[in-house]
Amino acid sequence: MTDWIYVVAFYGVAGVALLGGLGVLFFRNLFHAGLSLILSLFAVASLFVLLGAEFLAGVQVLVYVGAVAVLILFAVMLTQRITARRVRRYTRALIPAALVTLGLAVVTVFVMVKVELPAIAPIPEASAIDELADQLLSTYLLPFEVISLLLLGALVGAIVLARKEERR
Amino acid sequence: MIIHPVLSWLNEWWQGVVATYGLPSCFVPAAQMVVHAILIGGFIAVLVLFLIWLTRKVSAHIQQRFGPMRVGWHGSVQTVADALKLMQKEDTTPRSCDRPVFNIAPFLAFAPTIVAFVVIPFGDGAIIRDLNIGVLFLFAITTINVIGVISGGWASGSKYSLLGGFRSAAQLVSYEVPLVLSALGVIMLAGSMKMGAIVDAQSRIWFVAYQPLAFVIYIIAATAEVNRTPFDIPEAEQEIVAGFNVEYSGMKFAMFFLAEFANMFLIAAIAATLFLGGWRGPWLPGEFWFLAKSFAIVLLLMFFRWTYPRLRVDQLMSFAWKFLLPLAFLNLIITGLILVLI
Numbered sequence: 325m326t327d328w329i330y331v332v333a334f335y336g337v338a339g340v341a342l343l344g345g346l347g348v349l350f351f352r353n354l355f356h357a358g359l360s361l362i363l364s365l366f367a368v369a370s371l372f373v374l375l376g377a378e379f380l381a382g383v384q385v386l387v388y389v390g391a392v393a394v395l396i397l398f399a400v401m402l403t404q405r406i407t408a409r410r411v412r413r414y415t416r417a418l419i420p421a422a423l424v425t426l427g428l429a430v431v432t433v434f435v436m437v438k439v440e441l442p443a444i445a446p447i448p449e450a451s452a453i454d455e456l457a458d459q460l461l462s463t464y465l466l467p468f469e470v471i472s473l474l475l476l477g478a479l480v481g482a483i484v485l486a487r488k489e490e491r492r
Numbered sequence: 493m494i495i496h497p498v499l500s501w502l503n504e505w506w507q508g509v510v511a512t513y514g515l516p517s518c519f520v521p522a523a524q525m526v527v528h529a530i531l532i533g534g535f536i537a538v539l540v541l542f543l544i545w546l547t548r549k550v551s552a553h554i555q556q557r558f559g560p561m562r563v564g565w566h567g568s569v570q571t572v573a574d575a576l577k578l579m580q581k582e583d584t585t586p587r588s589c590d591r592p593v594f595n596i597a598p599f600l601a602f603a604p605t606i607v608a609f610v611v612i613p614f615g616d617g618a619i620i621r622d623l624n625i626g627v628l629f630l631f632a633i634t635t636i637n638v639i640g641v642i643s644g645g646w647a648s649g650s651k652y653s654l655l656g657g658f659r660s661a662a663q664l665v666s667y668e669v670p671l672v673l674s675a676l677g678v679i680m681l682a683g684s685m686k687m688g689a690i691v692d693a694q695s696r697i698w699f700v701a702y703q704p705l706a707f708v709i710y711i712i713a714a715t716a717e718v719n720r721t722p723f724d725i726p727e728a729e730q731e732i733v734a735g736f737n738v739e740y741s742g743m744k745f746a747m748f749f750l751a752e753f754a755n756m757f758l759i760a761a762i763a764a765t766l767f768l769g770g771w772r773g774p775w776l777p778g779e780f781w782f783l784a785k786s787f788a789i790v791l792l793l794m795f796f797r798w799t800y801p802r803l804r805v806d807q808l809m810s811f812a813w814k815f816l817l818p819l820a821f822l823n824l825i826i827t828g829l830i831l832v833l834i
Contacts, residue, residue, distance in 0.1 A: 329518075353590075355590070355593065355643070355646060355647075356592075356593070359593065359596075359639075359643065362639060378623065378624055378625045378629075379624075379625050379628065381625075382625045382628035382629055382632045383628070383632075385632035385633065385635070385636070386628065386631060386632040386635060386672075389632075389635060389636060389639070390631075390632060390635025390636070390638070390665075390668065391635070391665060391668075393639070394635070394638050394639060394642070394661060394664075394665055395665070397639065397642055397643070397646075397661070398642065398658070398661045398662070398665075401642065401645075401646050401654065401657060401658060401661075402658070453624055453625065453685065
């Protein structure tokens with residue numbers, strides 16, 4: 325009984341995510357495109373919930389919707405001339421871009437069809453976050469530390485950029 | 493202790509009805525959701541009516557006035573009259589606005605607040621969903637609020653609302669960081685993000701005793717998150733008329749207003765749950781203690797409002813990034829060290 329609810333929910337949410345992505349591409353107004361991006365990101369967070377990855381969904385909303393998307397909207401608002409102007413949606417590089425995208429799509433579909441993904445044992449809901457935390461600080465410690473170094477680098481870079489502005 | 497038995501009795505009765513008439517079993521959770529939604533909606537509506545009246549009375553008495561006195565006992569139904577008036581008002585739309593975004597923005601600002609109430613423990617067992625990611629869910633869902641505010645400010649097509657939108661985007665994003673970091677200390681102590689588990693962990697001593705610094709940071713950052721003075725530059729009346737919602741009228745304005753007051757209570761309820769032991773307290777039912785603690789913090793916020801002058805924009809920013817943030821990190825490091833050493 326509950327299975328078809330999940331199927332309906334998955335296709336509904338995935339559809340919303342795709343619609344949001346299409347909106348980003350086709351809205352001429354940049355602010356509308358930004359809002360559409362938020363819709364898409366939020367739908368992806370819902371997909372995480374459907375997969376039982378609640379923590380990932382929370383982080384997705386907090387980081388992508390709450391911070392990244394808000395910054396994008398903020399930047400669009402600051403550049404008043406951009407919002408007034410209608411964005412050009414086509415470039416001369418249309419054919420190479422289409423080729424690259426098509427190639428990526430072919431590879432993705434090929435991987436999806438050919439490679440058999442390892443079946444993931446369902447994680448008991450209550451311990452999902454504990455499990456994630458343990459894994460991050462034991463099995464995946466190196467990638468975790470490398471990513472934190474990367475973030476630190478980005479942080480320092482941002483500060484350097486901001487300081488230069490000040491000195492002028 | 494009051495809500496939970498009533499709800500479970502209602503649920504059992506409904507299960508009986510579904511079983512007797514052979515209705516499909518998905519009617520049980522569906523009815524539960526509808527009841528929960530009605531409860532939250534009703535609670536927020538009554539709460540906001542009361543909070544607006546309380547704000548006016550408290551601010552009036554701090555300034556040695558009486559405030560509303562004529563409608564009902566000490567003006568107690570004044571807000572009902574105001575709400576009726578707002579409903580009758582014409583819903584104006586400025587010509588230079590971006591119509592779809594202008595219409596969506598009030599809902600974007602209000603909806604996350606309702607959703608956030610899902611994980612608030614009102615009393616023993618009186619929590620709608622005790623999610624594993626409770627605290628994270630709260631902070632994640634309330635960030636969507638900002639989007640409503642900035643799109644409202646942008647879509648109005650007025651320079652004052654645009655400025656209000658800017659200011660609130662900058663402020664809310666900045667103060668979100670120390671807010672979440674201060675709650676992290678509590679999560680470390682409780683060892684869980686579940687609201688229920690956090691309340692249970694405080695059955696002996698409130699976390700405010702272990703995390704006094706985090707509590708102060710939380711209260712300051714929370715004041716900024718709900719745009720209260722001294723952090724009310726997004727709607728500084730003397731500078732930018734009323735901020736992002738200048739162009740709104742009628743029910744759309746009421747939605748922003750509802751969101752603001754419901755948010756104020758929400759932020760106080762989170763503080764009560766994370767730092768003041770939630771619904772735990774002697775003798776009286778948990779619901780009473782929860783409301784008493786939350787309203788104590790609401791009153792504290794109102795007291796701030798009429799005590800401190802407004803900060804300047806640059807002061808506000810440097811205060812968040814250069815003072816609150818390092819302090820929050822310091823608190824986090826000390827908490828971690830103590831947890832490891834003991």
